[in-house]
Amino acid sequence: MKKINLLRITVFLIFIGRAWQHLFWDAPYRSFFWDEALLQPIVEGWFHTSWTSYVTSPKTDAFIQGVIIGNGVLYLLAAIITLFINEKNKWLLKTPIYLGGVSLIFLAFLLTKEKFYHVAQFFEHSIQFGTPFVFLYSLRENFSKQRLVLVLKILIAITFFSHGLYAFGAYPVPGKFVDMVIGILGCTESFAITFLYIAGILDFILAILLFVPRADRYALIYAIIWGLLTALARIFANFYIDFPLQSLHQYLYEVIYRLPHGLVPLVVLLKMKNYKEVIFSN
Incomplete structure (x- = not known):
């Protein structure tokens, strides 16, 4: 039980650290939402808005900031749930931890994008985005x-x-x-x-x-x-x-x-x- 608790604490630290970052500082989501090569066809083709208007619009910046805060709330919720989830209630509580892990994978991708797609940048975060899934696996009865x-x-x-x-x-x-x-x-x-x-x-x-x-x-x-x-x-x-x-x-x-x-x-x-x-x- 002590060792599972240490794994639990480890996952909590990952989520609470990222929650702190997203709620009070910044995260590289603009590198995705301001990617002209990727999103210009969608912005101009689907929404009939010029790319210049899109990237300079206060509404766009507010939306991106909302995404950052939203992920921060997700990480905070996942951190709290990590402290209380167990074998009996995992079916009810595991979803935020799972979604938090998926979000961490996407965050690692964004950090890699900022570093000119250096593959090592993505895999350097393997412990951070992989451990939540290992923790969920450890909650199985016969793991x-x-x-x-x-x-x-x-x-x-x-x-x-x-x-x-x-x-x-x-x-x-x-x-x-x-x-x-x-x-x-x-x-x-x-x-x-x-x-x-x-x-x-x-x-x-x-x-x-x-x-x-x-x-x-x-x-x-x-x-x-x-x-x-x-x-x-x-x-x-x-x-x-x-x-x-x-x-x-x-x-x-x-x-x-x-x-x-x-x-x-x-x-x-x-x-x-x-x-x-x-x-x-x-």
Whole structure:
């Protein structure tokens, strides 16, 4: 039960972090609704409105903002329900969690669209959009623990491998990655780039070792530590003592929805330990 509770808390953090983002800040829905190549034929053909009028209309902006707020409400509802859903009431309460998971997949697509359709950008969010569905699966009466662990390992491997592609330099290294390393370690830019390069290589190794017997435990321990550190780095690198509350409000939600990058490996590690206890007890 404790391990299921940890998975529950993980899903709650994903949803509440995204709810915070959507209700108080912004999300990249304009990259979809202002995509001229995609929507101009619909806007001008179906609604008989010029593209210029559409993108400059206050009603369009209000609609997009409404979509963002609406998704924020969905995430908030899913977060609350995650705390109370169980095997008996899942048939009644599972829909918001399911819809929230689908919305997270679409959000990952929008973030990928903003990054010129870098495939790694989409799969970097695998833990975030995949864990809610794993949680719903765990509520089944006869769910397979082995299958649950395998799926979570796959989500971890894809997330860390995709993150490693950016740190390694397979894609342009994000400036915010470099700035965070410099801000936290107080190092030079060249050292920060080298540090990220090594971190990327370790992410690749981790993705392989997760599926190697005996070595997987150590890969999970590394994933727990690195996942939590990269999440907490968002607030450490952007916290200003002169504006403490503003700093927390602006960046803490990024920490919250990334904490599962360290918590999901912890769930897997605890479940693997449980397997060993069952084997030896038999």
